[in-house]
Amino acid sequence: MTVKRKVVRSSVMGFCMGVKAVMSKVDQQLEIKNNSDLYTYGPLIHNPQVIDKLRLQGVKSIESPLEADGGTIIIRAHGIHPEDRKEFVDKGYEIVEGTCPRVLKSQKTVSRYSQEGWFIVVVGDKGHGEVKAIVGCANDYVVILSKSDAEKLNLPEKALVIAQTTLSKVEYDSICGILLRKNPSVKIIKSICPATRLRQGSLKKLTNEVDAIIAIGGRNSANTKRLYLSALKSGIPAWHVEDVDELPEEIFDFKTIGITAGASTPDWLIDRIEKALKEDK
């Protein structure tokens, strides 16, 4: 028996502003350069299908200027440590700025306060590219991630706290609460990007309208994983898929299916999965 299926898209999903901007810069460069000597500084986004497509188009990911003989390097939305940027410039690479304006703003804030002698507390994952780009602008700093890290911290008089843009606001607020209790004069910067919150908010509404959820995005995309977990938490069946071949058989038994996608999932992948879900089975 064929089930007539309805697929409902989350009202906010897919590429965020920063990713959209850097992806369009890649397209522009591909048109100008026809892919000769075109590089990205590390994998551009957390999506294996996009990375594969770029590789097929001849765009290579490198992390050091020594990995190639010069050319054009596109900085990803996460940004780049200033010393790494300088190395690329010194080796003669042409830089295409893809750093998200929100990350650039965090870098500028940290630079300015560091020059005035402030101690910088970055709340985030120290292995994340954005955090590396931000601490590269600080003189004296620490990176913390948890409330217990915050409890252990000894803060000097002039301390500035800033978050990785993709951190959860609830987590950041609770960490800032601890730091403020220790040092009431600590300066808190509201650097969290609304992209994650908006995607989570629209997913919450969607879970009330559908029977099951498909969260689309790379397994290495933390925000897609969080969307998937939120859908599961809402009590309806949910799956995290990267592409059509991962759609589970059971999904085709539901009449109304909701789809959401992380901030690094391209439209073409969302469209492909939507089409597959609507096909007769």
Ligand code: SF4
């Ligand atoms: S999540 Fe926000 S800060 Fe990060 S790249 Fe996207 S728009 Fe920029």
